[in-house]
Amino acid sequence: MRRRAIRKAAGSERPAPLLRTTDRLVLPRHPALHVPDTKVALSTASVYPESTSIAFELAAKLGYDGVEVMVWNDPVSQDLDALRALSDKHQLPILAVHAPCLLITQRVWTTDPWTKLVRARAAAEKLGADTVVVHPPFRWQRQYAREFVRGINRMADETEVRFAVENMYPWRYRDREMLAYAPGWDVTDEEYRHFTIDLSHVSTSRIDAFEMVDRMGARLAHVHLADGSGSGKDEHLIPGRGNQPCAELLERLARTGFGGHVVLEVNTRRSGSPAERESDLAEALAFTRLHLASATRVR
Amino acid sequence: MxxxxxxxxxxxxxxxxxxxxxxxxxxxxxxxxxxxxxxxxxxxxxxxxxxxxxxxxxxxxxxxxxxxxxxxxxxxxxxxxxxxxxxxxxxxxxxxxxxxxxxxxxLSGEEEARLTFLAVRRWFGWSSGRLLDLDIGGGSLEIACGLDEQPDAAFSLPLGAGRLTAGWLPDEVADPERLRDLRRHIRAEIAGVVGEVARLGPPDHAVATSKTFKQLARMTGAAPAEAGLLVTRRLTRSGLSAWVPRLSAMTVAERARIPGVSEGRAKQLLAGALVADAAMDLFGLDELDICPWALREGIILRRLDTLAAQNG
Incomplete structure (x- = not known):
């Protein structure tokens, strides 16, 4: 695209207004299949109870495009030099960093929630990741919860890294529901700049995935792909094994030229053996690649 | 040629x-x-x-x-x-x-609506049945509906996004009182022609043209322009209505940061969203398919038709 300014002499002393035009050669496009540039990454949490370094090894072996590092109790996941070394060794980029804001990671790095985010951002910048995944605060973190929306948007102003706030779910025990997050688990109620959608959490919330995706609109920046069957537990099944619209979401992302990453964050604790875990993660990647494409002509 | x-x-x-x-x-x-x-x-x-x-x-x-x-x-x-x-x-x-x-x-407003309708009909074809097209320009809102290449009803209302912005929302942040007045004004204008369109029967396919609609669809998650003309782009009422209160509270500079919104259009975006929201509501439309062809294509197609008639 080329811009040019043309000044036309008119009148005598007064300069003519500046005309700015945009010129563009329109090239015809003929692709029959649209495959977006979206990268498919493996969350290091997907190999639990195996270690972060096993996650890198498997992701490289199976052909994932990159890794999302879940910062948690594994010391390697907290150590930027160790992560950098793994990334170099396996020639696999770190595309995202999941901040340690889970219930089980309250004491990782530091106990101060804002310091966690500052460190996560620094880690992302240093490791070349463009996204930090963040959960909304727990209700009992009162001060943090009160300042969260404003604070996270202010932090986003200071960096190229995207803070993608993830949708959560109401906690349930028998017939009781507990609201554990503040502001709430439905992150689309707040003015966040970027969102992560997690389909396993959608399933646990018993809401419609596409209605949430609609509300996120162009601010949807990151995807945690996993399936769910609507049980009260947060299942993180291999995509295709539950009843969430995993395939339909991927097709929609392809159709809309999604610019973020798709990260497989699945539970393989019950895979049985290392060989079965590997086959589960291979299946998850194959499912994602198959559906992350759209015919250009279908309605 | x-x-x-x-x-x-x-x-x-x-x-x-x-x-x-x-x-x-x-x-x-x-x-x-x-x-x-x-x-x-x-x-x-x-x-x-x-x-x-x-x-x-x-x-x-x-x-x-x-x-x-x-x-x-x-x-x-x-x-x-x-x-x-x-x-x-x-x-x-x-x-x-x-x-x-x-x-x-x-072009008169009605001609504008008719020519845009011709382009929409040629783009989507006869399988669309009764078509309804909405087009939010800078100066006017065009509405056309019909079964053929010529619409059975065509209207032009002075509800263009640029015109409304200059007249009602000149400030960085919209004044809530003015916003409400504008909303009422838009709805009263559109409601005046809803009956004329409704008497033709419900549309089989509701379509939107214009840059304003394209940007609203993009804002709510539709494909960017780089994805080409042939991908389906849709504006849903639920997606749009979630954005209206958000846009109302944003400054022009904040609106310009929304993906897909150009700097030059950020100012008009709120008025455009109010018109789109009112039209979808009053015509009872849950979703609109975005059509990449509009008035310019209509003018070309009509020109080609007359050439063909002269040569044939």
Whole structure:
């Protein structure tokens, strides 16, 4: 695209207004299949109870495009030099960093929630990741919860890294529901700049995935792909094994030229053996690649 | 055959070079455009200012040069709401003709709606059944509905996003009182024609054209322009209505940061969203498919039809 300014002499002393035009050669496009540039990454949490370094090894072996590092109790996941070394060794980029804001990671790095985010951002910048995944605060973190929306948007102003706030779910025990997050688990109620959608959490919330995706609109920046069957537990099944619209979401992302990453964050604790875990993660990647494409002509 | 369509709109003056033949889909070859926002350059009397006229003439002169460079054999110059409704419209047309030799054809609002409808019908085809098209321009909102290539009903209302912004929402942040007045005004205007369209029966396919609708769809997650013309883009009422209160609270600068919203359009986005929301609500439409063809294509297609008729 080329811009040019043309000044036309008119009148005598007064300069003519500046005309700015945009010129563009329109090239015809003929692709029959649209495959977006979206990268498919493996969350290091997907190999639990195996270690972060096993996650890198498997992701490289199976052909994932990159890794999302879940910062948690594994010391390697907290150590930027160790992560950098793994990334170099396996020639696999770190595309995202999941901040340690889970219930089980309250004491990782530091106990101060804002310091966690500052460190996560620094880690992302240093490791070349463009996204930090963040959960909304727990209700009992009162001060943090009160300042969260404003604070996270202010932090986003200071960096190229995207803070993608993830949708959560109401906690349930028998017939009781507990609201554990503040502001709430439905992150689309707040003015966040970027969102992560997690389909396993959608399933646990018993809401419609596409209605949430609609509300996120162009601010949807990151995807945690996993399936769910609507049980009260947060299942993180291999995509295709539950009843969430995993395939339909991927097709929609392809159709809309999604610019973020798709990260497989699945539970393989019950895979049985290392060989079965590997086959589960291979299946998850194959499912994602198959559906992350759209015919250009279908309605 | 290379045609040049010179579209003097209320926001943009767009000169599009198109390879067109009877029986073929027009294929755009070169685009030359300038955002003049004539609808916002009106003086106190509602006339296009001298600065605006000079910019317009400069843009038309540069378009003629582009036409020569690109081998255009036939020019189709036309103007819509901004010139049509300017207090000095006649004088502007005369100045343009004297200085550039170009005779701008001024389309009435209804013609605008009819030609846009023709383009939408050719794009989606007969399988769309009864089509309803909405188009939010800089100066006016066009509505057309029908079963054929000519709509059975066509209306133009003075609800263009540029016009409403200049008249009602001139500030960085919208004043809540003014916003409510504007909302009421928009809904009253649209409600006045809903019956005329409803009596034709419910549409089988509801469609939207115009840059404003494209940006609203993009804002709510539709594919960006780079994905090409053939991907399906849809604006849902649920997606849009979630955005209206958000946009109402944003400054113009904040709106410009939304993906898909151009800096020049950020100011008009709120008024455009209010019109789209009101129209979807009052016509009872849950979703609108975005059609990439609109008025310019309608004008080309009509020109090709008359050529074919002369040669046949």
């Amino acid at each position: 290379r045609l040049g369509v010179l579209d003097v709109g209320s926001n943009t003056v767009h000169f599009l070079v198109v390879d067109a033949h009877p029986g073929a889909a027009p294929l755009p070859a070169y685009s030359h455009k300038a955002e003049l926002r004539l609808a916002e350059l009106l003086d106190a009397q509602g006339a296009i200012s001298e600065a605006g006229i000079e910019l317009l003439i400069g843009m038309i002169a540069s378009s003629i040069r582009v036409a020569e460079d690109k081998g255009v054999v036939d020019l189709l110059p036309f103007a819509t709401s901004a010139v049509r409704e300017a207090a000095n419209g006649e004088a502007v047309l005369k100045r343009v003709q004297d200085e550039t030799g170009i005779e701008l054809q001024v």
